[in-house]
Structures are given as C-alpha cells and as structure tokens.
Amino acid sequence: MRISLASDSLDGVAPVLISELEGRGHTVIAHGAVSGGRADWAWCCARAARDVVEGVADQAVVCCWTGTGASIAANKVPGVRAALCVDAATAAGARKWNDANVLALSLRLTSVPLLGEILDAWFDGSPSTDDEDMANIAYLSEMEN
C-alpha cells in the first residue's frame, strides 16, 4: 500500500515510523520532520491527508505530540476520515466502523511496541459491510456535499 506519512517532529516513535511501515511492505511518501521538509503540524498533516484524496496515497499516517492537531488538520480535508488511535482496539474499530483512511497518532502516548500493535490492527482491518455502518459513512460524505 502507498502510505503518506507526516510528523511535525522527530520526537517519540517518529524515527521508527518509516521502518515500521516499510517493514510491513508499504511504500512511504514522507512529509514534515520525517522528510526533512516543512514540519508545522497543520500543514504537513493536511498535506499527507490530501495525498489520500488526490489518489497519490492509499492511506495516511499523521502524527504530532498530542495527535489531536494531526487528526484535526487531516479531517479538514474533504473525503478524509482521520482517527486518533491510542491502542489496537481503537485502530481496529476505526477501520471497521469508521472506514478511517487516515491514522492519527500521538507521539507522546505511542511507545514502539504499542505502535506495532496499532499498525497491525489498522492494516489487518477492513470496513464493515453492514448496512447501518455503511449508512453512517454515507452520511459523513453527505455532510461534505
């Protein structure tokens, strides 16, 4: 999968993000501090999210110290459903029930082992085909139009 990755700093797990993603077979498109480029969280996380809706990436991972700014910035991009995930169960639910296409992470809360659990759950997950779940996602799209 093509994963657009953004982080506003090299704190916490940021230095291992590229290797954790590439180690799972993904191609990484890096933005922000992990690329040595412009690293203000609003800009680089929105940039990574735009890659998804523009078809440059299949999904994105966006990170900042809290994870909140990263998720807020990504969710400003129409078509993006970014989910701030603090554990594997949240990541699995975000993929299943929210059809989330952007994973937001807190560099403060996410240890390297926890990152592995979150990434495994995220990439193992797939959206629910239950009518009620799909209707919720359709409603989000309607709100954008």
Ligand SMILES: O=C(CO)[C@H](O)[C@H](O)COP(=O)(O)O
């Ligand atoms: O969590 C964040 C935004 O939600 C940022 O990572 C945090 O604000 C960065 O602060 P600084 O630029 O002072 O390192």
